[in-house]
Amino acid sequence: MIPRIIKDLLKIKKLDVSLGIFLGLVLLSLLGPMIYPVDPLSVVGPPERPPSSAYPLGTDNRGRDVLAQLIGGIKNSLYIGVIAALISLGIGVVIGAISGYKGGLTDSSLMLMTDVVLVLPSILIMMLVAAYLKERNPIFVSIIIGVTSWPWVARAVRAQMMSLKAREFVYMSRIAGLRDIRIIVEDLLPNMASYIFMAFVLLMSGAMIAEAGLSMIGLGVTKGISLGIILYWAQLFESVRRGLWWWFMPPGACLVALASSLLLMSTALDEYFSPRLKGG
Amino acid sequence: MPILETKGVKAYYSTPLGYVRAVDGIDLALEKGIILGLAGESGCGKSTLVNTLMMNVRPPLRFIEGTIILDGKEISSMNRSTLKKNVWGVLVSLVPQSALNALMPTQRITDLVKDVVTHHMNVSEQEVISMAKKRFEQLNLEADALYRYPHELSGGMKQRVVIAISTLLNPKLLIVDEPTSALDVSTQKQVLKMLVDLKRAKIIESMIFVTHDIAVLRQIADWIAIMYAGKIVESGPTNDMLINPKHPYTFSLVNAVVTPEPEVKSRGLISLSGEPPNLLNPPKGCRFNPRCPNAMEVCRSKEPPLEEKSNRLVACHLVSS
Amino acid sequence: MNPFIRFITRRLAFLLMTFFIFLLIIFALPRAIPGNPLASLLYQIIQQAQSNPDLVKAVYKKLLEEFGMDKPIHIQLIEFLGRLSRGDFGTSIAFYPRKVTDLVFSYLPWSLGLLIPATLTSWVLGNLLGALAAYKRKTATDNFLLTVFLTLSQTPYYWLAMILLYVFAVIIKVFPLSGAYSPGKMPALSIPFVLDMLHHYALPFSSIIIGAMGGWAIGMRVMVIYELGSDYVSYVDSLGLPDRKILQYVFKNSMLPQITGLAINLGTILGGALITELVFSYPGTGFLIFRALSTLDYPLIQGTFVLIISTLLLANFIVDLIYAFIDPRIKTGYIGE
Numbered sequence: 001m002i003p004r005i006i007k008d009l010l011k012i013k014k015l016d017v018s019l020g021i022f023l024g025l026v027l028l029s030l031l032g033p034m035i036y037p038v039d040p041l042s043v044v045g046p047p048e049r050p051p052s053s054a055y056p057l058g059t060d061n062r063g064r065d066v067l068a069q070l071i072g073g074i075k076n077s078l079y080i081g082v083i084a085a086l087i088s089l090g091i092g093v094v095i096g097a098i099s100g101y102k103g104g105l106t107d108s109s110l111m112l113m114t115d116v117v118l119v120l121p122s123i124l125i126m127m128l129v130a131a132y133l134k135e136r137n138p139i140f141v142s143i144i145i146g147v148t149s150w151p152w153v154a155r156a157v158r159a160q161m162m163s164l165k166a167r168e169f170v171y172m173s174r175i176a177g178l179r180d181i182r183i184i185v186e187d188l189l190p191n192m193a194s195y196i197f198m199a200f201v202l203l204m205s206g207a208m209i210a211e212a213g214l215s216m217i218g219l220g221v222t223k224g225i226s227l228g229i230i231l232y233w234a235q236l237f238e239s240v241r242r243g244l245w246w247w248f249m250p251p252g253a254c255l256v257a258l259a260s261s262l263l264l265m266s267t268a269l270d271e272y273f274s275p276r277l278k279g280g
Numbered sequence: 281m282p283i284l285e286t287k288g289v290k291a292y293y294s295t296p297l298g299y300v301r302a303v304d305g306i307d308l309a310l311e312k313g314i315i316l317g318l319a320g321e322s323g324c325g326k327s328t329l330v331n332t333l334m335m336n337v338r339p340p341l342r343f344i345e346g347t348i349i350l351d352g353k354e355i356s357s358m359n360r361s362t363l364k365k366n367v368w369g370v371l372v373s374l375v376p377q378s379a380l381n382a383l384m385p386t387q388r389i390t391d392l393v394k395d396v397v398t399h400h401m402n403v404s405e406q407e408v409i410s411m412a413k414k415r416f417e418q419l420n421l422e423a424d425a426l427y428r429y430p431h432e433l434s435g436g437m438k439q440r441v442v443i444a445i446s447t448l449l450n451p452k453l454l455i456v457d458e459p460t461s462a463l464d465v466s467t468q469k470q471v472l473k474m475l476v477d478l479k480r481a482k483i484i485e486s487m488i489f490v491t492h493d494i495a496v497l498r499q500i501a502d503w504i505a506i507m508y509a510g511k512i513v514e515s516g517p518t519n520d521m522l523i524n525p526k527h528p529y530t531f532s533l534v535n536a537v538v539t540p541e542p543e544v545k546s547r548g549l550i551s552l553s554g555e556p557p558n559l560l561n562p563p564k565g566c567r568f569n570p571r572c573p574n575a576m577e578v579c580r581s582k583e584p585p586l587e588e589k590s591n592r593l594v595a596c597h598l599v600s601s
Numbered sequence: 602m603n604p605f606i607r608f609i610t611r612r613l614a615f616l617l618m619t620f621f622i623f624l625l626i627i628f629a630l631p632r633a634i635p636g637n638p639l640a641s642l643l644y645q646i647i648q649q650a651q652s653n654p655d656l657v658k659a660v661y662k663k664l665l666e667e668f669g670m671d672k673p674i675h676i677q678l679i680e681f682l683g684r685l686s687r688g689d690f691g692t693s694i695a696f697y698p699r700k701v702t703d704l705v706f707s708y709l710p711w712s713l714g715l716l717i718p719a720t721l722t723s724w725v726l727g728n729l730l731g732a733l734a735a736y737k738r739k740t741a742t743d744n745f746l747l748t749v750f751l752t753l754s755q756t757p758y759y760w761l762a763m764i765l766l767y768v769f770a771v772i773i774k775v776f777p778l779s780g781a782y783s784p785g786k787m788p789a790l791s792i793p794f795v796l797d798m799l800h801h802y803a804l805p806f807s808s809i810i811i812g813a814m815g816g817w818a819i820g821m822r823v824m825v826i827y828e829l830g831s832d833y834v835s836y837v838d839s840l841g842l843p844d845r846k847i848l849q850y851v852f853k854n855s856m857l858p859q860i861t862g863l864a865i866n867l868g869t870i871l872g873g874a875l876i877t878e879l880v881f882s883y884p885g886t887g888f889l890i891f892r893a894l895s896t897l898d899y900p901l902i903q904g905t906f907v908l909i910i911s912t913l914l915l916a917n918f919i920v921d922l923i924y925a926f927i928d929p930r931i932k933t934g935y936i937g938e
Binding site: 120124125128129131205231235255260264267 | 615616618619622623626627630631751752754755756757759760763764766767770771772778865867868869871872873875876879880890891894895897902906909910913914917
């Protein structure tokens with residue numbers, strides 16, 4: 001039986017549309033290689049050809065298939081997005097939870113650290129670290145992104161924690177003598193589950209865009225392909241000036257579609273869980 | 281002529297599950313110079329009623345039908361901009377339930393006062409300030425408070441400041457919605473004293489005072505109207521109502537509170553069981569029948585009309601018979 | 602102590618501390634990498650200046666001296682900080698023999714000229730449009746605007762730049778393809794030059810504002826909707842205050858968090874704008890950073906990053922000052938969360 005909450009959520013139009021777009025693209029990346037088994041990185045035809053029946057999205061300046069690149073690129077961008085989001089989520093939730101629950105000196109010092117990371121622009125820090133690494137595999141890139149994007153999550157989790165902490169059921173657990181960690185994990189975090197999920201969605205969206213940004217300067221993954229890397233090559237080989245619109249438009253459009261659908265999902269979930277925002 | 285007269289006023293909340301009948305057929309006549317206490321349990325529709333009485337109706341609340349005549353003018357047929365220009369603040373003012381939050385945190389009291397008064401009256405800013413100062417002094421409020429930001433004032437101060445501001449344009453009717461609910465006892469006394477002073481100094485002629493606390497009504501109301509599930513079930517002079525309540529609901533309300541009057545004290549404390557009905561689907565017949573200790577067969581099928589009985593208005597089959 | 606001064610001092614201390622932490626990061630990074638970075642750098646230099654062994658020797662000497670790679674770590678740090686305080690960031694390798702400070706200051710003005718107006722314009726426009734959407738909430742206009750803002754907020758400026766460039770410089774050739782001014786011209790304060798510059802300025806400027814606007818609009822819309830439902834709004838409404846005046850109040854209250862938002866987002870806008878410069882070959886710090894990073898020009902990397910971050914922190918401070926002036930709660934010492 002489908003739990004009631006899932007049924008309710010599926011009734012929300014915004015959620016259906018965004019989920020549809022997002023899952024559609026995910027499916028494309030997963031099934032793509034089977035339906036369209038072209039190697040994104042090898043030369044398959046004449047260079048700089050516009051879309052045709054042979055090459056649905058044309059070829060790039062070396063003669064590689066753009067559609068194949070897109071499919072592979074979406075998959076890698078998603079992969080890095082998920083890993084980076086998980087890392088940020090982990091760091092942010094842990095720091096926010098401890099900070100909000102413990103209060104006092106622990107709170108002040110953790111928040112101070114959070115503020116410092118918040119002020120320093122993550123893209124610049126990412127660029128700095130990435131530049132000094134010779135080999136950058138997807139995990140490294142995810143770590144770099146993950147480790148700089150967590151401050152807002154920590155702050156938000158802390159705020160939620162502080163308001164939940166004062167509730168009765170927590171008080172009961174404390175009187176019962178349960179250890180702090182247990183209280184945090186069993187009582188408090190489950191109540192923030194919806195929020196944590198939304199944070200994950202937002203983090204993922206941000207991470208994919210961050211990866212694209214890094215790749216645009218040539219600091220993305222050293223081997224392989226991603227939406228950002230396609231854009232990097234497109235930019236490097238002057239696709240705009242040469243009018244090769246099929247090369248730079250699709251990857252950007254996919255990136256925007258993925259990120260926007262994730263954001264829309266998060267907004268829809270937010271409206272569902274806190275109805276006041278619906279603007280009545 | 282009564283200052284406020286309503287006939288068959290209905291206002292419902294439009295929700296996905298249907299209409300919530302918060303105000304369901306109210307006939308009211310408030311004479312000039314009276315303080316009317318409107319009482320009832322939380323959720324019976326009191327706040328909705330007083331907002332509707334001045335036609336402050338915004339979605340999801342909808343004004344369904346009825347007439348409201350305020351100071352001889354039929355406000356139930358006016359549109360929002362006419363109401364804002366000629367009625368609200370000038371003829372009738374509402375001191376909201378959340379008066380503590382009614383003041384904008386980033387604005388000094390003086391600025392609020394200036395904006396409100398200059399919109400309605402053609403006076404200079406200095407005149408406004410001196411008007412406000414005079415009014416504050418009349419009501420035993422430090423004129424200093426005018427120059428403060430809301431967060432610099434205490435809860436009780438804020439409440440009294442909001443009441444004072446609501447009287448600045450000298451409305452004929454002042455509606456005060458639960459002014460004492462969020463305050464401690466000594467501050468409550470200050471606020472009540474201020475309201476009594478308003479009447480005594482003839483600043484305000486008529487008042488409607490909404491509360492769920494019967495004990496407070498003794499101190500201030502001339503006339504009490506009891507509301508239950510969107511309808512008025514009994515109304516009459518304060519003392520009579522408290523000593524000799526006729527409607528079973530009034531009876532239980534009065535007896536749930538400790539009062540010094542010996543006649544009431546002798547009856548002891550009686551509490552009412554059950555809960556107020558869901559206004560989406562109110563019970564058939566008399567809405568009080570599920571909880572009424574004296575419910576009869578007819579109560580479950582026919583709604584009792586609000587009738588005059590000696591010096592009261594009562595809606596009860598038991599009383600009518 | 603005056604609460605206003607207390608607030609400012611606290612913020613200043615925080616920003617200075619952040620700056621120092623960043624300096625430490627910048628200092629530690631090249632030195633923390635396994636393997637001899639200098640050796641690999643040298644190899645690169647040799648590759649670039651194959652024909653000129655003297656040049657290579659000169660660069661190597663300069664590098665050694667400025668980076669002090671042969672001295673113990675704490676001496677390196679002291680020298681580093683000392684040199685920084687004198688404003689000496691060393692000599693660039695990729696642009697040898699130009700000094701880093703010299704390079705940065707010749708490229709920085711172009712970036713600032715793009716960034717500052719673009720940030721401010723997008724902020725103002727975004728807030729206005731957001732308020733409009735909130736005022737018309739739940740209507741078709743609102744839904745449409747919301748979708749547009751949502752998508753825009755997730756659109757990278759540089760991709761937007763590519764699209765604009767393609768449409769307006771390749772298909773309809775109304776704007777130039779690259780650069781801050783036409784090649785061959787010398788920067789001067791003459792009308793023709795300024796016009797030419799503005800002509801080149803249009804597309805980069807537009808990409809940034811269109812891209813940044815969305816985020817502001819969404820935030821403002823939420824704030825205004827929230828404020829419109831607040832108790833003080835219903836109160837003044839019931840006192841007969843006209844809608845126009847109420848919107849003024851609401852706008853003012855919604856702006857405060859948006860100013861804070863500006864401070865927080867400055868870094869993100871900066872990053873996006875820098876990458877956008879690449880698309881336009883705009884001669885700003887974006888171009889400089891790109892060059893520095895791809896050639897591992899340590900002095901240049903150090904210099905550009907430190908200068909950019911200090912500008913950013915300064916901007917943060919200015920925004921804090923403005924906020925402190927505007928929010929009466931700070932002046933009266935109200936401490937709340």
